[in-house]
Amino acid sequence: MSPLEIIAVAVSFLGIWLTARRAMLCWPVNLLACALYFKLFLDVRLYADMVLQALFGLAIAYGWLAWSRGRRDDGRVTVRPLPAWEAAAGLTAGALGAVAIGWFTSHYTDAALPWMDAALSSFSLVAQYWTARRQAANWLLWIVVDVLYVGMFAFKALWLTAGLYGAMVVLAVLGYRRWQQER
Numbered sequence: 100m101s102p103l104e105i106i107a108v109a110v111s112f113l114g115i116w117l118t119a120r121r122a123m124l125c126w127p128v129n130l131l132a133c134a135l136y137f138k139l140f141l142d143v144r145l146y147a148d149m150v151l152q153a154l155f156g157l158a159i160a161y162g163w164l165a166w167s168r169g170r171r172d173d174g175r176v177t178v179r180p181l182p183a184w185e186a187a188a189g190l191t192a193g194a195l196g197a198v199a200i201g202w203f204t205s206h207y208t209d210a211a212l213p214w215m216d217a218a219l220s221s222f223s224l225v226a227q228y229w230t231a232r233r234q235a236a237n238w239l240l241w242i243v244v245d246v247l248y249v250g251m252f253a254f255k256a257l258w259l260t261a262g263l264y265g266a267m268v269v270l271a272v273l274g275y276r277r278w279q280q281e282r
Contacts, residue, residue: 108262134156139260145210145216148220179235181229181234181237189225219247246264
């Protein structure tokens with residue numbers, strides 16, 4: 100457990116909590132969390148997750164803009180349903196991304212867990228996109244992804260980060276319930 104990991108965990112927890120509350124402040128806080136985890140993942144050779152953090156930075160910019168346009172008169176962010184065709188397209192894109200990233204990192208890097216890291220990274224991008232689009236189903240995908248991340252981070256002895264992802268499972272359940280009430 101490094102000082103960097105401790106700070107990254109605290110900032111990430113705050114960002115997810117703010118996201119579950121649909122607070123606009125979640126976006127700059129999550130951007131800082133991405134930068135911190137980019138460095139941490141570089142240090143422990145989880146390259147797909149490192150690149151994921153950079154891509155999350157781009158998705159955060161998109162989400163910030165989308166949420167700023169998707170507010171009601173009282174300032175609260177509206178929640179949208181996820182049509183079945185969009186869910187299928189997102190999950191297909193996640194699977195294709197997992198195969199492409201996994202193949203690349205298993206052949207051209209010294210990645211510690213190339214296939215698992217790739218799959219979780221790819222599906223995290225799908226979940227992040229659904230979050231930016233204000234679709235409550237994002238939380239269901241985050242629950243699955245975060246449970247698997249707990250195991251991967253425990254395997255890599257990133258205990259505090261594994262604990263964070265365990266807490267993120269709980270926050271995702273709460274976020275899903277809260278967002279479902281707003282539909």
